[in-house]
Amino acid sequence: MHASGKVRPDPGAALLALYDAALPQVYGYLLARCGRRALAEDLTAETFLAAVAACRREPPPTPSTGWLVGIARHKLVDHWRAAERETRGLAAVAGSNISVTDPWDAHLDALLAQEVLAAQSGPHRAVLTLRYLDGLPVGEVARVLGRTRHATEALLGRARAAFRRTYEGRTR
Numbered sequence: 001m002h003a004s005g006k007v008r009p010d011p012g013a014a015l016l017a018l019y020d021a022a023l024p025q026v027y028g029y030l031l032a033r034c035g036r037r038a039l040a041e042d043l044t045a046e047t048f049l050a051a052v053a054a055c056r057r058e059p060p061p062t063p064s065t066g067w068l069v070g071i072a073r074h075k076l077v078d079h080w081r082a083a084e085r086e087t088r089g090l091a092a093v094a095g096s097n098i099s100v101t102d103p104w105d106a107h108l109d110a111l112l113a114q115e116v117l118a119a120q121s122g123p124h125r126a127v128l129t130l131r132y133l134d135g136l137p138v139g140e141v142a143r144v145l146g147r148t149r150h151a152t153e154a155l156l157g158r159a160r161a162a163f164r165r166t167y168e169g170r171t172r
Contacts, residue, residue, distance in 0.1 A: 011060035015051055022065040023048075033076055033129050035118045043079060047072040073134070077126045077144060084122030116166045126160035131156060154157045 050071050054061050061067060084108035102126055117125055123145075130141040142152035 006154065009053040010127075011063055012052070015055055015063040016127060018063050018065065018068070019048070022068050025065050026068050029069050030072050032077060033125075033133060035114055039079070043072065043075045045073045073130070073144065076129070080122030080126045082122070087121060112167065112170060116170065117165055119166055120159065120162055124162050125154060127152065127155050127159045 007155045023044070027040055030043045030047075032039065034043070036039055047068060051063065051068055054071075055063065084100045119129060120128065126145060127141060130144055131138065135145070138152055138156065139149055141151045141156075145152060145155075147155065
C-alpha cells in the first residue's frame with residue numbers, strides 16, 4: 001500500500017508487461033550505438049536487471065520504454081567508462097600520449113562514421129553519442145556523464161578532433 005493508503009500497481013508486473021514491447025527498442029538503441037551484437041545483448045540484459053532492481057526500491061518507478069532506454073544509455077556510458085579506464089591503464093604502462101586538434105564539421109559516410117565511432121575511446125564515444133546521435137544539449141550530456149559543462153565542452157572538442165583524425169585516416 002502507498003503512504004496515502006491507496007493500493008499502488010506493482011511496478012514489477014508493469015515491467016513484465018512492458019518487456020516484450022520494450023526489448024527490441026532497448027536492444028536496437030544499444031546496437032546502433034555500440035555496433036557489436038554481443039555487447040548490445042549484454043548491455044540489454046544489464047538494463048533489464050537494473051530495471052528490476054529499481055522496481056524493488058521505494059518509491060518504485062513507473063516503467064516505460066523511455067525509462068528503459070534511459071537506463072540503457074547509462075549502462076552504455078558505464079561500459080565506455082570502464083573500457084576507457086582499462087585503456088588508460090594500458091596506455092600509462094606503454095607511455096602513450098594523446099594530442100588535441102581543432103574540431104571538424106563535414107558530411108560523413110554513415111557506415112564509416114559508425115566504424116570510426118566504435119574505434120574511439122570510451123569517453124569520446126559517450127560524449128559524441130549523447131550529443132550527436134541522441135541529440136542531447138551539452139548541459140544534459142554533462143549531467144549524464146557527471147561532468148561540468150565546461151569539462152564536457154572540452155571533452156567534446158577533443159572527441160570531435162579524435163574522430164576527425166581517425167575518419168580522415170581511413171578515407172585516404
